[in-house]
Amino acid sequence: MNIPKMELERRRESFQHLIREQELDGVLLAQLTSMYYLSGTMQCQFLYVPAEGDLAGLIRKNMERAGQETDIALFALKGLGRLPGVLAEAGFAPPRRLGLELDVLPASLYLRLASLFPGVELLDASNPVREVRQVKSPYELEQFAEAARQVDAMHRLVPGLLYPGKEELELAVEVEAILRRNGHQGLTRMRGFNQEMFFGHILSGESGGVPSFLDSPTGGFGPSPAQPQGSARRKIAAGEPVTVDYGGIHNGYVVDQTRLYSLGPLPAGLARAFAVALEIQDELTAMLLPGISGDEIYTRAAVIAARAGLAEYFMGYGDGQARFVGHGVGLEFNEFPVLAKGSPHVLAKNHVVALEPKFIFPGLGMVGLENTWLVTDRGAEKISITSDDHVIV
Amino acid sequence: MNIPKMELERRRESFQHLIREQELDGVLLAQLTSMYYLSGTMQCQFLYVPAEGDLAGLIRKNMERAGQETDIALFALKGLGRLPGVLAEAGFAPPRRLGLELDVLPASLYLRLASLFPGVELLDASNPVREVRQVKSPYELEQFAEAARQVDAMHRLVPGLLYPGKEELELAVEVEAILRRNGHQGLTRMRGFNQEMFFGHILSGESGGVPSFLDSPTGGFGPSPAQPQGSARRKIAAGEPVTVDYGGIHNGYVVDQTRLYSLGPLPAGLARAFAVALEIQDELTAMLLPGISGDEIYTRAAVIAARAGLAEYFMGYGDGQARFVGHGVGLEFNEFPVLAKGSPHVLAKNHVVALEPKFIFPGLGMVGLENTWLVTDRGAEKISITSDDHVIV
Numbered sequence: 197m198n199i200p201k202m203e204l205e206r207r208r209e210s211f212q213h214l215i216r217e218q219e220l221d222g223v224l225l226a227q228l229t230s231m232y233y234l235s236g237t238m239q240c241q242f243l244y245v246p247a248e249g250d251l252a253g254l255i256r257k258n259m260e261r262a263g264q265e266t267d268i269a270l271f272a273l274k275g276l277g278r279l280p281g282v283l284a285e286a287g288f289a290p291p292r293r294l295g296l297e298l299d300v301l302p303a304s305l306y307l308r309l310a311s312l313f314p315g316v317e318l319l320d321a322s323n324p325v326r327e328v329r330q331v332k333s334p335y336e337l338e339q340f341a342e343a344a345r346q347v348d349a350m351h352r353l354v355p356g357l358l359y360p361g362k363e364e365l366e367l368a369v370e371v372e373a374i375l376r377r378n379g380h381q382g383l384t385r386m387r388g389f390n391q392e393m394f395f396g397h398i399l400s401g402e403s404g405g406v407p408s409f410l411d412s413p414t415g416g417f418g419p420s421p422a423q424p425q426g427s428a429r430r431k432i433a434a435g436e437p438v439t440v441d442y443g444g445i446h447n448g449y450v451v452d453q454t455r456l457y458s459l460g461p462l463p464a465g466l467a468r469a470f471a472v473a474l475e476i477q478d479e480l481t482a483m484l485l486p487g488i489s490g491d492e493i494y495t496r497a498a499v500i501a502a503r504a505g506l507a508e509y510f511m512g513y514g515d516g517q518a519r520f521v522g523h524g525v526g527l528e529f530n531e532f533p534v535l536a537k538g539s540p541h542v543l544a545k546n547h548v549v550a551l552e553p554k555f556i557f558p559g560l561g562m563v564g565l566e567n568t569w570l571v572t573d574r575g576a577e578k579i580s581i582t583s584d585d586h587v588i589v
Numbered sequence: 590m591n592i593p594k595m596e597l598e599r600r601r602e603s604f605q606h607l608i609r610e611q612e613l614d615g616v617l618l619a620q621l622t623s624m625y626y627l628s629g630t631m632q633c634q635f636l637y638v639p640a641e642g643d644l645a646g647l648i649r650k651n652m653e654r655a656g657q658e659t660d661i662a663l664f665a666l667k668g669l670g671r672l673p674g675v676l677a678e679a680g681f682a683p684p685r686r687l688g689l690e691l692d693v694l695p696a697s698l699y700l701r702l703a704s705l706f707p708g709v710e711l712l713d714a715s716n717p718v719r720e721v722r723q724v725k726s727p728y729e730l731e732q733f734a735e736a737a738r739q740v741d742a743m744h745r746l747v748p749g750l751l752y753p754g755k756e757e758l759e760l761a762v763e764v765e766a767i768l769r770r771n772g773h774q775g776l777t778r779m780r781g782f783n784q785e786m787f788f789g790h791i792l793s794g795e796s797g798g799v800p801s802f803l804d805s806p807t808g809g810f811g812p813s814p815a816q817p818q819g820s821a822r823r824k825i826a827a828g829e830p831v832t833v834d835y836g837g838i839h840n841g842y843v844v845d846q847t848r849l850y851s852l853g854p855l856p857a858g859l860a861r862a863f864a865v866a867l868e869i870q871d872e873l874t875a876m877l878l879p880g881i882s883g884d885e886i887y888t889r890a891a892v893i894a895a896r897a898g899l900a901e902y903f904m905g906y907g908d909g910q911a912r913f914v915g916h917g918v919g920l921e922f923n924e925f926p927v928l929a930k931g932s933p934h935v936l937a938k939n940h941v942v943a944l945e946p947k948f949i950f951p952g953l954g955m956v957g958l959e960n961t962w963l964v965t966d967r968g969a970e971k972i973s974i975t976s977d978d979h980v981i982v
Contacts, residue, residue, distance in 0.1 A: 226782070237817075239817070240802075255908075258800040258801065259908055260907075265814045298695065298700070302693055306696035306699070372765065373762050376761070381816035382788070383787040389695050390620065392776055407654060409631055409650065421629060421658045515648075516650050
């Protein structure tokens with residue numbers, strides 16, 4: 197479905213407020229998700245957002261499709277060199293301070309834009325682009341609710357799919373098919389260079405302890421060094437953790453969620469670590485109130501992990517250890533706020549965050565869980581609807 | 590499997606030859622696929638390639654895993670600011686002319702590197718990075734052969750999956766599961782900003798005529814405007830084209846291939862267009878010899894399409910029309926050489942290219958085919974092993 201017109205208007209107002217605070221005359225957006233959020237379409241090559249007034253979409257292809265998805269004014273852009281001219285013809289005053297998404301815009305495109313806008317100060321607008329998306333609307337909460345149902349429907353089927361000797365990869369294939377049939381779009385989006393991911397991580401036993409380059413506590417062997425994350429042809433055995441960390445995605449919106457399974461009980465040390473993860477989740481969700489910082493949340497989690505004697509396994513081990521415990525979710529898996537050591541982000545009402553307390557033991561695997569939560573004045577409301585329990589098959 | 594040591598040595602020599610031609614003192618690679626190609630691992634944050642001598646991998650995480658995948662020297666990089674110091678400690682002379690992948694490197698990282706290397710000339714090394722990968726080795730041809738078997742095994746099952754009223758999306762889900770079970774890594778890689786793709790495009794009837802922002806002749810409705818390409822919940826009917834454009838991927842290597850199916854015969858106009866696509870393939874493969882340019886190949890294809898009275902439907906229609914007919918494949922779906930109008934690329938022995946003559950009719954869909962070919966001194970050798978026939982179920 198198209199994003200409702202009133203929803204788009206609310207977003208534009210909020211974003212224009214942020215860019216006026218940064219004293220920008222306009223922002224030239226180019227990343228698909230950013231453009232979709234503010235216009236309702238991914239069919240633009242650029243989306244120009246002036247500090248005040250109406251937006252303009254610049255189209256390489258396809259004008260007709262863009263027109264079906266958005267009601268903003270659209271202009272054909274036949275070649276990058278015509279960009280300043282098309283903006284002028286569209287009635288925009290030449291910007292003096294122009295914002296760009298420097299966190300994702302390729303250097304070659306940045307340098308080309310610099311030559312097309314001589315004398316214009318090019319400034320980083322990554323933060324307003326990401327900040328505006330933190331506060332979620334009733335429309336967005338409906339999308340999250342559907343994504344929560346989608347991922348829950350998948351989890352209900354997982355126990356029936358597990359048996360000793362089953363390949364981790366086969367479980368992944370079956371789970372992927374279930375999610376796709378329930379409306380998952382397939383593609384998972386993480387913002388940032390090299391942050392590629394296929395669905396997420398379904399890992400068993402030692403796989404759960406194999407790190408990768410990715411900004412994620414888990415990695416997994418994956419099919420080969422050319423895709424060094426995710427499931428492999430490893431046979432699942434009794435008594436080892438099997439973790440399903442695949443989100444639901446509905447109309448682009450992600451509910452990030454992880455659940456723990458095993459064939460028979462887990463060794464006592466792993467079962468205890470899972471209990472500590474639940475304890476961390478309980479304590480942190482009581483803290484998820486407007487005004488608290490991402491740093492405070494992470495620090496509290498680390499204190500509980502240390503008190504349980506598990507500091508060296510919390511969110512990874514060795515140089516694979518991450519000093520974070522959660523992150524915003526929305527159209528991307530890694531939105532603001534970041535709940536990490538030193539994070540400057542402060543929670544506000546209607547932020548949506550995934551909390552993922554996890555313990556990772558080399559050779560043994562990962563235990564923990566992840567849920568997606570809404571920040572309200574009365575504390576955290578759970579968006580995920582699946583039981584938190586470790587499911588023993 | 591790890592990339593063989595001798596294979597890596599051959600690649601490094603070829604790449605260092607190219608960067609010396611460009612008078613670079615070294616290239617600092619950062620993109621996953623580029624680093625994997627030259628080192629055998631994706632676990633580095635940067636890979637430094639001096640104009641002569643040994644490479645160095647700079648690791649944020651994970652040193653142990655990187656060491657299992659590559660035999661190049663590895664150095665811990667604790668913070669970007671230490672990069673020049675770590676390179677000096679590794680024994681490299683300070684570069685005066687440093688190459689970077691400006692086509693994919695984010696602007697913020699580029700600007701940070703510029704501040705870390707004051708006085709150093711930063712130059713675009715995108716072309717050598719892409720050019721070195723054009724010429725494929727016997728090791729790489731083995732990977733393509735396996736990817737061809739993978740995608741062929743899938744196509745053998747497609748006729749049994751087709752029936753009137755079947756949803757396009759359900760066919761996609763089943764095909765994805767077959768490919769994954771046969772070793773497809775899931776993730777598909779296209780180089781460049783915003784070039785995201787999930788497997789490829791399985792489209793039926795009018796879906797085949799729906800364009801998108803993507804650099805591809807087809808798009809499809811996709812599940813929503815938030816993922817505006819690929820299959821949708823559209824029911825497949827008799828007498829319309831069903832096209833399966835999903836590649837095989839083995840150890841990262843892509844065989845790009847498209848096949849045409851239908852329930853019962855197609856209307857005469859579409860059947861004729863498919864015959865013209867076959868004719869274009871026949872004529873172009875006879876031209877696939879060292880020394881011919883991408884422009885000459887495209888131009889010949891366009892002439893045949895025009896002669897058949899189908900110019901306005903060749904590779905798209907209206908502003909969705911693309912002036913290309915094929916592209917290199919390898920670790921990414923869009924490698925060099927580009928077989929397009931104005932392309933400066935010239936074919937050489939052991940290039941591997943996908944040729945995809947396709948006709949796209951608004952409201953009716955796409956007919957055409959795609960195969961992956963090896964360029965040899967004696968002409969094109971087919972890497973794809975699936976019959977070219979339009980399969981009528």
